[in-house]
Amino acid sequence: MRLWTCSDQRTCRCSAYSTTARAKRACSRCGQASSSSISLESGSCRSTIRIRRSSGPGVSGSRAPTPSIATYPSCTGTSSRRRGPSFPVQRAIREIRTGADVRGAGIPGQHTLPLTAGVNSQEHLVIGGCDVVDLLAEFGSPLYVYDEETIRTRCRQYVAGLSSAVPDALVIYAVKAFANSAIFRVLADEGLGLDVVSGGEIYLAHRSGFPMDRVYFHGNNKLLDEIELAAELGVGRFVVDNFSELGRLDSLGQRLGVRLPVLIRVGPGVEAHTHDYRKTGVLDSKFGIPISTGQAETAVLQAIRARGVDLIGLHAHIGSQIFEMAPYLETVDIVLDFADRMRELHGLTLREFSPGGGWGISYTHEDDPMEPNEVAQTVGLAVWKTAADRGLPMPRVVIEPGRSIVGQAGVALYTVGAIKDIPGVRRYVAVDGGMADNIRPALYGAVYQPLLANRMDEAPSGQMTIAGRYCESGDVLVKDAQMPALHAGDIVALPASGAYNLAMSSNYNLALRPGAVMVRDGEARLIRRRERYDDLLAAETDLD
Numbered sequence: 001m002r003l004w005t006c007s008d009q010r011t012c013r014c015s016a017y018s019t020t021a022r023a024k025r026a027c028s029r030c031g032q033a034s035s036s037s038i039s040l041e042s043g044s045c046r047s048t049i050r051i052r053r054s055s056g057p058g059v060s061g062s063r064a065p066t067p068s069i070a071t072y073p074s075c076t077g078t079s080s081r082r083r084g085p086s087f088p089v090q091r092a093i094r095e096i097r098t099g100a101d102v103r104g105a106g107i108p109g110q111h112t113l114p115l116t117a118g119v120n121s122q123e124h125l126v127i128g129g130c131d132v133v134d135l136l137a138e139f140g141s142p143l144y145v146y147d148e149e150t151i152r153t154r155c156r157q158y159v160a161g162l163s164s165a166v167p168d169a170l171v172i173y174a175v176k177a178f179a180n181s182a183i184f185r186v187l188a189d190e191g192l193g194l195d196v197v198s199g200g201e202i203y204l205a206h207r208s209g210f211p212m213d214r215v216y217f218h219g220n221n222k223l224l225d226e227i228e229l230a231a232e233l234g235v236g237r238f239v240v241d242n243f244s245e246l247g248r249l250d251s252l253g254q255r256l257g258v259r260l261p262v263l264i265r266v267g268p269g270v271e272a273h274t275h276d277y278r279k280t281g282v283l284d285s286k287f288g289i290p291i292s293t294g295q296a297e298t299a300v301l302q303a304i305r306a307r308g309v310d311l312i313g314l315h316a317h318i319g320s321q322i323f324e325m326a327p328y329l330e331t332v333d334i335v336l337d338f339a340d341r342m343r344e345l346h347g348l349t350l351r352e353f354s355p356g357g358g359w360g361i362s363y364t365h366e367d368d369p370m371e372p373n374e375v376a377q378t379v380g381l382a383v384w385k386t387a388a389d390r391g392l393p394m395p396r397v398v399i400e401p402g403r404s405i406v407g408q409a410g411v412a413l414y415t416v417g418a419i420k421d422i423p424g425v426r427r428y429v430a431v432d433g434g435m436a437d438n439i440r441p442a443l444y445g446a447v448y449q450p451l452l453a454n455r456m457d458e459a460p461s462g463q464m465t466i467a468g469r470y471c472e473s474g475d476v477l478v479k480d481a482q483m484p485a486l487h488a489g490d491i492v493a494l495p496a497s498g499a500y501n502l503a504m505s506s507n508y509n510l511a512l513r514p515g516a517v518m519v520r521d522g523e524a525r526l527i528r529r530r531e532r533y534d535d536l537l538a539a540e541t542d543l544d
Helices: 089-097 130-138 146-164 181-189 199-207 222-234 245-255 294-304 324-348 371-389 440-444 535-538
Strands: 009-011 021-025 035-040 048-050 124-125 145-148 169-174 192-194 215-217 237-240 260-269 311-313 353-354 396-401 411-423 425-430 461-468 475-481 491-494 513-518 523-528
Touching: 009 440, 021 089, 035 324, 048 523, 124 130, 130 491, 130 513, 130 523, 145 523, 146 371, 146 396, 169 523, 181 371, 181 491, 181 523, 192 199, 192 475, 199 215, 199 222, 215 222, 215 411, 222 245, 237 311, 245 260, 245 294, 245 311, 260 294, 294 311, 294 324, 311 324, 324 353, 353 371, 371 396, 440 475
Parallel strands: 145 513, 169 192, 169 396, 192 215, 215 237, 237 260, 260 311, 311 353, 353 396, 425 461
Antiparallel strands: 009 048, 021 035, 145 411, 411 425, 411 491, 461 475, 513 523
């Protein structure tokens, strides 16, 4: 599929489907939405449309998307929803936000950094108009920096791409990537929902004022008190993972005198090319009810007959940090084929379908992910075409990105401490964080591309290993990194640290977890304070 180009009069360059439909499209670069009757016939489509903002796919809280200008300087537009100027070109944006002395193009690690990243005249890394050296001086080290502009842009790209392909769409954020009330408020403002997996995430969403009807409760072993809390607070959907949960929900619904809205998570048996710990769609998985064994059909029949639940639709999720679209298209085909059979055999009406999330981001220069709007539109069009081919009524389509919304938006900042040279073997550079705030290298073998944030102009001079400060030999953030010469007091930045770092952080060695700030237009605000020693003792019961 080739998407719409961005110009005053847009010309379609798609590989046309053999059908005629009333459809919406969006610019594949900036995400500007269009609404037009177009005829897609076999062969090349040569329709021309005029782009205009649309009111969205009919999802509560959704708004018209705006351009992701930091990514594509050729796109222009205005938005009343954003503070600051309209978006003529990338250079002007950077001058407005970070000062005219900040350069943004061609900086080291640019493809892994937030969209507003630049380097100032002091050769310091700048994010969201804020010098990271100043941020550490004000908020302490280590520190996680989140760029609001990048988060909003990713949200708008997903919304624009999905709503351009299907008439009823919802993008929900996978909270496990990073749960934070300030980020929840940004997501709510952008019309997204939340994918939660625990009572704690549900409670944080509620306390943040998030619209609970846009909250989807996932998880393979939901506790009864969590289920009751979710029902009390009015979550929008329960995503059923097994038969025992389905029975508990049915009983609770009957006791409350309601039919709780549910999706059934099915196991499509699709192999995703990712780390084994991140595969969730295969047959041998703790997640979901397999289709191939006949158990998913049993679950559908049980849910249809239940008096305490209302079966809304089906859900599948195949894994995370995935770059290929083929496994998603296979998942769509398998699950909608299953839905078609359930319609014929048991009268299932598929009102909603979620093919999950899990799309990857760039951690190093070797990673090459698709843009979010391209991903979302590809998935949406696959659902639309597959449903049409099978004669299924078009369901609402729900996708669940997490990492790809906050991952690139976040940068971890550390201060160099001890340096150890083993002649002929290795140089170890220890920083003031490590596996307690970022377990991913130890858990998954995750790879990062570190930067010397206080001297961005210096070229690499040798190989070294960035080690953490914790009492584990496996506490290594980056092995064999090519870096400039490092000295005590230097600042090491790890881009693409916004997802699954703080989310999986711990107090190992009774260490204090770092704080986090959100930056925008040269302003930084604390969204999570650094822990204090008293926080570590709060759960102790035998202290005077």
